Amino acid sequence: MKKLFRKSTFRLILYAALLYTLVILLSQVIPAGDGFVLNNYFMIIINISLVYVILATSLNLINGITGQFSIGYMGFAAIGAYVSGTLTTLIWKLIPGSLTATSLFIVALLIGGICAAIVGFLIGMPALRMKGDYLAIVTLGFGEIIRTIINNIDYVGGPRGLLGIPQLSNFTIIFIIALLTVMVLRYLVFSSHGRAMLSIREDATAADLVGVNITKYKVWAFVIGAFFAGVGGGLLAHMIQLAHPTQYGFYASFLVLIVVYIGGMGSMTGSIIAAFILTFLEKYILPMVLPMIGLGVEWRMVIYAVLLIIIMIYRPEGLMSREAKFMIPEDH
Amino acid sequence: MDLTTFFQQLVNGLQLGSIYALIALGYTMVYGIIKLINFAHGDFLMVGAYAVYFFATFILAFTNAIPPIILFILCLIVSLAAGALIAELSNCLTYKPLRYRPRLSALITAVGVSMFLEYFFASLPFIGPSFRAFPDIIKQVSFVVGGVYLNNIQLLDIGLAIVLMILLTFIVNRTMTGKAMRAVSQDKDAARLMGINIERTITFTFLIGGALAGAAGILMAMTYPRIFPYMGILPGLKAFVAAVLGGIGNIPGAMLGGFLLGIAEIYATSYNSLLGEGIAFAILILVLLFRPQGLLGEKQSEKV
């Protein structure tokens, strides 16, 4: 048993299972006051954090591991959200509760992810020829174009947004998908392919001259990142029951980028931790603390921005600048 | 499209373009000198607009006797000052400490500054997130020339923009400070070795860039007289595209890019609103795919 415990994958799954059980107990079993210890709002925040885990770890693959600085990432989430949302809401008209509905939901998510991945491929091929600032700008532009196009498709609601999406996401589904995402990405990064991506980040020309097909890996990172963005977007849309073009502009992309950066570029553990910390900070801690010092809730984004700037100035490398040992598989 | 409409749209496009050009100049100057895409630049415009809002409202509450032209000039000075001030404040407090750190952290900080300005202004009780009507500094007067509808505000926009650009060109090409700016943007270390005070030059760049954004702010507020804290986001983004179109880091390029983008956007909107919304980004993509250095920029290559 001890030997099994030393395997970090086992540890990861064990801790995840414990966490899951804990949350379920606190939110559905152990009573407190009117309801349970963890109320609805708290669960929403946990769910959003988990979605950000998916978004941040996959953006990390593109930006932090492969070093391709891209903004405009949420465009892929938009595609995932709208495709899966259209399937469940407008075409299949699913109602949450049955096993069929859940299964079809998963199918819809996958299709959304694949569509996002395809768009990622189409954008990636031309865009990834560029470097540095130009790449950032081009991905920003593509993200905005996706948003603009969606804004003008009346079938999915255009500027009104896609409304009435059935609430097919729940804590269990989101948790499992987040766990799978982390595991898949982790295994990918700690392999020869992951090392190839790292070499591109470190010195793309040298990588080229050591036999790494840099175009192939850049595009793969982009496509995989886009896929998970699509899945994350789909999960989010089915949680808040709506998808709107404004949710997927460059601001939203920056919020994900901030999570990745604060967690430490290239650190999967960091992305996970930062996703939770920042979501809780913005949606729970600040709204609670601000009234205590006499400020309205609208000030939370101001404080958030100030904190961001302070962290940038005093700890620019983020929380985890080196990969935490917890996450490194023993067979790496 | 007949000739009258063509010219009508052209004038409208030049008007919009002059605003874009003024903002784009600030973007391009800052990028040229410290290689930072200052995402907060559009928000400097907003600060300028609000500064004038309060100034003008205050003055007009007391007296109606000031001739509009004088009032306008005073307001212009206020907007230039406000823009310059907020720009240099941002530089001093946030960009300077990160001067020699990785560029990504400066970029994210710029986003932080942008967020801060927008949400701060939106949260202030005496401003708030909703629209405010901008006071009439100069009454709009329309007239017709050859079938084309013009108004004085339009001519003011275009004229003032051109005047400021000429002023800027003079400063950059004929003064010592301008020379210093060009030197620092080409090779920071060599410039330092020549005795140029880098930080002072950067400050100057921010002051000028910010002032131009402030000017864009007052012009925009007079043209579309509703202001709100997020008014700088979209123009900022499009001005950025304009700067890239002209060649980021290239000053004449920013002017050219601004006007071209304004014209393109007006014509595109007249065909189709989707095209109008997306034309800026479509241009961005096309430029980056086929001529990334922009119309007037120079190709950069890596030495192996």
Added chain:
Amino acid sequence: MPAEQKIVLKIDQLSHFFGGLKAVSNFNLDLPEGVIWGVIGPNGAGKTTVFNLVTGVYRPSQGHIQLMGEEITGKKPFAIVAKGVARTFQNIRLFGNIPVLDNVRIGMHKNYRPSMFDCVIRDRKFHRAEKKMREESMELLARFNLQGRAEEIAKNLPYGEQRRLEITRALATQPKLLLLDEPAAGMNPNEVDKLMEMVYHIRNEFKLTVLLIEHQMRFLMRICEWIKVMDFGETIAEGTAAQIQNNPLVIEAYLGKGVH
């Protein structure tokens, strides 16, 4: 120059322009198997450009390059590396922020092909490939006395060891032709001697052909069996060390310190 031998690298009329500047003019080479040859010349002579052209960093303006009979002109770098060419750089270009072992394993990358799917589900194929890569990399590091540094971050290594690591990484790609760009840069005479031994050793042990660029005459003269001299993109002389040492053209163009 020996007559009947397999030609590893054949360069024909190679010229390259950067805009209006002629960086390389009419460079020719018939590089036989197993030799150590050198290219010298003053700064800016075009030596590194030749390397860049051979390894596909630039597409030549004119001329042809053949690797063991196969045309590689204008191919992409990673494809050329796959055919058996490896190089080092004037300014060491390691993957600085990752461990030494990983630098070498990246070199092995092209030789082992577990698919991404294999990696994600961690099947037998993946584990076998990983085991082999790790073992071979450690072996290679041990040959260059770097095995103790395996887990250290590459950029923290002292200069001399970084150079050795760069060469180790190049060898991990299992090349037939090794291009060394100023490998002795920044070394004292003692280190240069050791480097010389290492190059001989590599050539013999790994059965390679070596083409190197160097400034340090002492190094070049003692190790290279044949030398080409470049200046302003042109080849101004070639021959054995003794021959070019006394060539008036070479003396005129460039003869650095430490000749004797």
